[in-house]
Amino acid sequence: MFRIFLTHTPDSLPLLFPPRARAELEKHCTLVINPTGKVLKGAALAQAAAGCDLVIADRQTAVDQSFFTTATDVLAVMRCAVDISTIDVDAATANGVLVTRSIPTFATSVSELALGFMIDGARGISRSVAAYRNGEVPDPGMGQQLSGKTLGICGFGVIGRQLAILGRALGMNVIVTDPAPHPMAENIKNVPFDTLVGSADFIVCLAPSTPQTFGMFGARAFSLMKPDAMFINLARGELVDEVALEQVLDAGQIACAAMDVGSAHDQRPATRLAGRSDVIATPHIGGQTPQASEGQAMHVVSQVLQILNREIPDEAVNRAAATRLQARFMTSDTPSDRSTT
Known part of the structure; x- marks a missing residue:
């Protein structure tokens, strides 16, 4: 035995x-x-x-x-x-x-977390909650609906495919970038990386960590994004240049970011980024x-x-x-x- x-x-x-x-x-x-x-x-x-x-x-x-x-x-x-x-x-x-x-086996769990990030970023849910808990009255502002927006998925593995299904169910346009050939639904396009980051309203990083993907989201990639775009990292911290992300957030070049991973212990988000009001962060709970x-x-x-x-x-x-x-x-x-x- x-x-x-x-x-x-x-x-x-x-x-x-x-x-x-x-x-x-x-x-x-x-x-x-x-x-x-x-x-x-x-x-x-x-x-x-x-x-x-x-x-x-x-x-x-x-x-x-x-x-x-x-x-x-x-x-x-x-x-x-x-x-x-x-x-x-x-x-x-x-x-x-x-x-x-x-x-x-966590594909559904992680893709649902991505969806939660997108809804939070589009409607400012956690910002309002934090303000009320601090005894403040939040600015209601104007939110966005996901339907009709473009979801860009970088990395079309099992999580990416599940997220694409959720995005399409909400009426989103879905584009992906992945070097490997994948069978695509008729309404999903595989596009070059620059096209994806330049045209998507929500960019979700789900790429594997390889020498080729290290730092793929850096100053250049962020400079291509729309000013009202949301960047979400659910892959690995090393795929993102966190200094460059902080700089574009400081400059207002993108609307906000969300992350379940980062450069801290056990692939958790770095405290400096996670504590920002324009960042939604969770402590590596995607598969939890x-x-x-x-x-x-x-x-x-x-x-x-x-x-x-x-x-x-x-x-x-x-x-x-x-x-x-x-x-x-x-x-x-x-x-x-x-x-x-």
Whole structure:
């Protein structure tokens, strides 16, 4: 029977790896819960996971080279999230450890948050709430309706496609920019980046973080936007030049911004930007709903069951390097070897 170490702290465990997922794992494995109450890393993480076959790592837990060289019992590190940027995959590969990731079960949650940002930005809801709570009478001003406006989506993955559906349902014109060929609905156009930022009323950044997208929203991109445009970042903080964003907000070159990510700890918005009256900020909560969290946790459970069945999950990122698993399980009598290479 596998022994599985869950890195989640007691505070994060109920939401990020909820009881149903743990109960399902306990039917097949022995669970070891992080006993420290702290986010572990390196040798401390290896020590806590000693004697465990698998490690299920939450998003905050970095898994570095020192872990992989010390944790000689571990066969696989399974990220209960899509982002594996804080896992040293090269070190895992060098030590024969499999690395897997979960799937984006949070597409609906994140796209709904984007919609909330757009409505708030268009109608000044949070500004009015803040004024009333401070004992002030807010300026009613003139809001905007979303119907008839242009929604520009930068990055047309699963979240972008879900957001496009919501935008079209509200009567918005939807344009996207994405270098990969995607099947497009008849009323959605894939346009160049400059066209999108120059013509959209709401620009939503959903692009993946790659060397090519680093800082893609900088002074030049912001200079192309309409003065009444709203910029929303739901991707990664490093895609945005925060100094340039602050400058265009100071100059009134765009109407406002919203962000669920940024350069602060755990990809949260930077306090300097988040505290502005023309910025709507949330602390990286896009996927923080029970449905999204349980979906990711249950997907990790399904991956564990695949490994128990001597299969390498489809979401493995270094399947050919999983020599520890191969040495333990992948013998000539393996019931299924279709995913072992």
